[in-house]
Amino acid sequence: MSDIPLVELRGIVKRFPGLVANDGVDLELHAGEVHALLGENGAGKTTLMNVLTGLYRPDEGAILVDGSPVSFRSPRNAIDAGIGMVHQHFRLVESLTVAENVLLGWHTPRLWLGRKAGIRQVAELAERYRLEVHPEARVWQLSVGEQQRVEILKALYRGARLLILDEPSAVLTPQEAEGLFDTVREMAARGEGIVVITHKLDEVQAVADRITVLRRGRNVGEATRGELDSRALARLMVGRDVSLEMTPSTAELGDVVLRVEQASARSDRGLPALVDVTLDVRAGQIFGIAGVAGNGQRELAEIVTGLRSLETGSVDVDGRRLRGASARGAIDAGVAHVPEDRLGSGLVAGLSTTDNAILKAYRRRPVARGPFVDGRAARALAERFLAAFEVSAVSVDAPVRLMSGGNLQRLLLARETAEQPKVIVAVHPTRGLDVGGTETVRRVLREQQEAGAAILLISEDLDEVLALADPVGVLHGGRLAGVLPREVCDVEELGLLMGGATP
Amino acid sequence: MRRIGPLVVEPRPVASRSASVLARLVAIALALGLGALILEAGGYSARDSYRTMWDAAFANRDALAETLVAATPLIFTGLAVAFAARMLLWNIGAEGQLFLGAAAASWLAFSFPDAPRGLLLPAMVVAGAIGGAAWAAGPGVLRASLGVSEIVTTLMLNFVAILLVDYLVHGPWRDPESSGFPLSKPFTESAILPSFGDTRLHVGFLIALGAAVVVWALLRSTRFGYEVRVIGESQPAARYAGMPLRRNIVVVMLVSGGLAGIAGMSEVSGIVFRIQPDISAGFGYTGIIVATLGRFSAPGVVVAAVLFGALQVGGYALQTTEVPPSIVQVLQGAILFIAVGAEMLARYRVRWSPRRERDRAPFAEETP
Numbered sequence: 107m108s109d110i111p112l113v114e115l116r117g118i119v120k121r122f123p124g125l126v127a128n129d130g131v132d133l134e135l136h137a138g139e140v141h142a143l144l145g146e147n148g149a150g151k152t153t154l155m156n157v158l159t160g161l162y163r164p165d166e167g168a169i170l171v172d173g174s175p176v177s178f179r180s181p182r183n184a185i186d187a188g189i190g191m192v193h194q195h196f197r198l199v200e201s202l203t204v205a206e207n208v209l210l211g212w213h214t215p216r217l218w219l220g221r222k223a224g225i226r227q228v229a230e231l232a233e234r235y236r237l238e239v240h241p242e243a244r245v246w247q248l249s250v251g252e253q254q255r256v257e258i259l260k261a262l263y264r265g266a267r268l269l270i271l272d273e274p275s276a277v278l279t280p281q282e283a284e285g286l287f288d289t290v291r292e293m294a295a296r297g298e299g300i301v302v303i304t305h306k307l308d309e310v311q312a313v314a315d316r317i318t319v320l321r322r323g324r325n326v327g328e329a330t331r332g333e334l335d336s337r338a339l340a341r342l343m344v345g346r347d348v349s350l351e352m353t354p355s356t357a358e359l360g361d362v363v364l365r366v367e368q369a370s371a372r373s374d375r376g377l378p379a380l381v382d383v384t385l386d387v388r389a390g391q392i393f394g395i396a397g398v399a400g401n402g403q404r405e406l407a408e409i410v411t412g413l414r415s416l417e418t419g420s421v422d423v424d425g426r427r428l429r430g431a432s433a434r435g436a437i438d439a440g441v442a443h444v445p446e447d448r449l450g451s452g453l454v455a456g457l458s459t460t461d462n463a464i465l466k467a468y469r470r471r472p473v474a475r476g477p478f479v480d481g482r483a484a485r486a487l488a489e490r491f492l493a494a495f496e497v498s499a500v501s502v503d504a505p506v507r508l509m510s511g512g513n514l515q516r517l518l519l520a521r522e523t524a525e526q527p528k529v530i531v532a533v534h535p536t537r538g539l540d541v542g543g544t545e546t547v548r549r550v551l552r553e554q555q556e557a558g559a560a561i562l563l564i565s566e567d568l569d570e571v572l573a574l575a576d577p578v579g580v581l582h583g584g585r586l587a588g589v590l591p592r593e594v595c596d597v598e599e600l601g602l603l604m605g606g607a608t609p
Numbered sequence: 610m611r612r613i614g615p616l617v618v619e620p621r622p623v624a625s626r627s628a629s630v631l632a633r634l635v636a637i638a639l640a641l642g643l644g645a646l647i648l649e650a651g652g653y654s655a656r657d658s659y660r661t662m663w664d665a666a667f668a669n670r671d672a673l674a675e676t677l678v679a680a681t682p683l684i685f686t687g688l689a690v691a692f693a694a695r696m697l698l699w700n701i702g703a704e705g706q707l708f709l710g711a712a713a714a715s716w717l718a719f720s721f722p723d724a725p726r727g728l729l730l731p732a733m734v735v736a737g738a739i740g741g742a743a744w745a746a747g748p749g750v751l752r753a754s755l756g757v758s759e760i761v762t763t764l765m766l767n768f769v770a771i772l773l774v775d776y777l778v779h780g781p782w783r784d785p786e787s788s789g790f791p792l793s794k795p796f797t798e799s800a801i802l803p804s805f806g807d808t809r810l811h812v813g814f815l816i817a818l819g820a821a822v823v824v825w826a827l828l829r830s831t832r833f834g835y836e837v838r839v840i841g842e843s844q845p846a847a848r849y850a851g852m853p854l855r856r857n858i859v860v861v862m863l864v865s866g867g868l869a870g871i872a873g874m875s876e877v878s879g880i881v882f883r884i885q886p887d888i889s890a891g892f893g894y895t896g897i898i899v900a901t902l903g904r905f906s907a908p909g910v911v912v913a914a915v916l917f918g919a920l921q922v923g924g925y926a927l928q929t930t931e932v933p934p935s936i937v938q939v940l941q942g943a944i945l946f947i948a949v950g951a952e953m954l955a956r957y958r959v960r961w962s963p964r965r966e967r968d969r970a971p972f973a974e975e976t977p
Binding site: 411412413432433434435436437443445447450451452453454455456457461464465466468469474477478479481 | 830831832833834835838839842843845846848849850851852853
């Protein structure tokens with residue numbers, strides 16, 4: 107390994123109106139090394155990589171490639187310099203084949219497309235890096251893990267010497283992630299430089315040769331493999347000792363409040379998305395549903411909250427059957443819903459805190475007065491929510507669009523738990539939240555459990571499910587596989603179930 | 610963010626009230642400036658022309674009355690379009706609904722010519738509303754049940770409504786004494802809206818203001834209005850909260866059509882005193898512009914309609930001087946064009962920023 111880094115970032119400063127995303131960040135990336143960039147949401151990891159890949163221009167600082175300074179005017183320049191990025195959200199054309207996606211926009215045909223030659227090149231590349239994927243398969247037919255391999259192939263085809271992977275394991279099962287890390291190590295062994303952006307500590311330990319920790323846009327720590335343990339890294343990342351470990355629930359289990367029996371439903375595309383799912387949730391119980399997104403989680407949440415109709419089977423809440431797809435019926439039966447897209451359906455971005463606070467209460471007294479909405483009662487309700495859940499809002503009249511993710515989720519939870527719900531359906535409730543927001547959400551769910559709510563917790567975050575729920579089930583291909591009591595679950599086994607193994 | 614040479618156009622972080630007022634004032638100044646250029650280029654004195662327009666629209670009691678007469682139907686149709694638009698429904702059919710409202714009111718006027726005024730006029734208002742609502746009901750139901758675009762259906766029904774009134778005044782309702790003109794009999798005294806003093810300004814204007822207040826209160830402080838606002842901002846959220854989307858689509862279309870229908874009643878009963886094919890000078894379509902200028906709020910629509918009325922009255926006055934109608938139309942168009950453009954200035958800002966690229970902050974960094 108030479109002493110000149112493949113790519114070096116020196117004193118990168120990137121300001122946005124109202125915030126400094128990168129404040130003098132230094133980073134050295136060497137060929138043949140896996141470098142983990144560790145930090146919380148909002149620490150500036152993605153901004154830094156966008157600077158490196160030519161999407162943003164730094165306000166200050168320099169980028170050096172092979173020791174000489176460069177200035178990227180566009181992503182194209184960065185690609186020409188051998189820097190490739192695999193984004194968290196794939197940028198693939200679903201209806202085209204793997205080879206076509208890899209060649210797209212890069213391979214410039216004269217007259218003939220040279221399809222055969224292209225396919226051969228892609229196949230060779232895939233073989234060299236052991237990225238198993240069929241070059242003639244259409245992208246929409248591929249699993250998420252395979253699509254990720256296509257993205258990696260795309261970057262390699264374009265001659266990337268430095269490959270940046272943004273939260274690569276977020277969408278993978280533990281086994282798929284393991285496969286990805288094998289690939290990453292293989293690429294490093296062949297002399298590629300790799301950057302893995304992540305906030306998962308175990309991944310860092312598993313794959314990284316060198317670690318840089320960012321917090322609030324600054325370097326706060328650097329280490330080589332094995333120098334720091336996970337606890338030390340977490341402290342660096344968060345800036346204090348954190349404990350997201352939950353104390354086990356002391357709630358006593360009551361009667362079955364939510365009963366889903368042999369429920370089947372179709373997805374928006376009309377394909378079977380939920381097949382014969384049966385589950386019981388008792389008062390004082392958190393039933394965890396793990397699984398990779400797109401395996402029926404959304405549909406399960408929607409049949410319980412009355413947003414999707416059942417094809418067969420039934421849903422009962424406290425002995426009352428939910429009929430048809432009626433969100434109103436579910437709400438009246440006492441089902442609260444913390445939805446996946448909090449600002450898309452749970453809250454209305456353009457309306458005020460007050461208007462959002464009464465989204466469910468506007469039909470009932472005291473907010474409803476005959477056909478009218480009592481403005482004063484509505485404001486009072488909003489102010490109560492803000493105070494009780496320590497939501498910081500400019501004013502109750504300002505649109506909630508201006509709030510941070512954590513505050514939005516607190517407002518949503520305040521509203522959904524206000525009426526002592528019998529059932530709470532929480533979908534990815536801490537996704538995208540920082541540590542503080544995550545702590546609040548988990549605490550509230552625990553409190554509701556102790557107060558006797560039956561909670562269905564659907565989450566991709568295995569640690570979260572294991573911290574809160576008992577029992578835990580896994581959805582795969584729309585089927586509920588292996589419902590296990592908490593004490594016999596381990597990540598390994600859940601991972602296998604998520605990947606489709608039968609228990 | 611968009612870049613045009615050294616200029617950068619970007620959204621204002623928070624659309625400020627003072628900025629939007631300022632943007633409109635700047636727009637009016639710019640519009641008058643551009644209008645002056647057009648007039649001078651055509652060889653007419655901008656000063657004199659503007660004076661003529663101002664005098665005709667605002668200078669005295671009669672002028673003001675004429676402006677408000679012109680504004681009256683535009684308030685109704687503007688409200689109709691704005692109310693539907695609050696739920697993201699585009700009612701392009703206010704014109705047809707106006708004709709149907711006029712026809713329904715006229716039918717009452719012809720059927721009960723001797724009914725007392727205090728009974729007949731309110732009944733005609735209701736009939737106008739029902740006529741307009743009936744014409745909007747079809748598009749509303751089709752949109753709610755089958756997802757058929759209301760833009761297309763309401764637009765097409767305009768032509769049907771206009772031809773229907775054509776048929777009525779050529780056929781069953783034709784005045785035998787009209788010597789072949791397609792006109793109905795004149796209304797009897799009790800079917801005519803009272804006017805103020807010796808001006809043409811009639812009670813229809815007050816009804817229009819009342820309608821604006823009702824629409825404003827409906828949106829602001831009723832459960833129905835709350836649902837409309839939520840649905841307009843986010844359909845997924847409305848579904849999540851269990852709001853009856855389909856029912857509200859139909860109801861909003863009915864209210865919207867009803868408002869446009871009253872415009873028809875107000876014109877036949879307040880201005881024309883009979884029904885004939887040219888009762889509307891495209892009021893239904895102009896209502897779309899009025900609603901847009903008024904930012905789809907009831908008070909905004911009233912202000913925009915009055916300004917629009919003034920522009921029309923002033924334009925007519927200018928045509929009676931030596932300025933040709935085409936120049937007047939170009940002038941009106943330029944003013945409108947700039948006023949609509951000012952909408953953008955209220956929401957976006959333009960910055961001088963040569964060379965150095967500054968990027969916009971990502972909304973939610975690193976969240977999936």
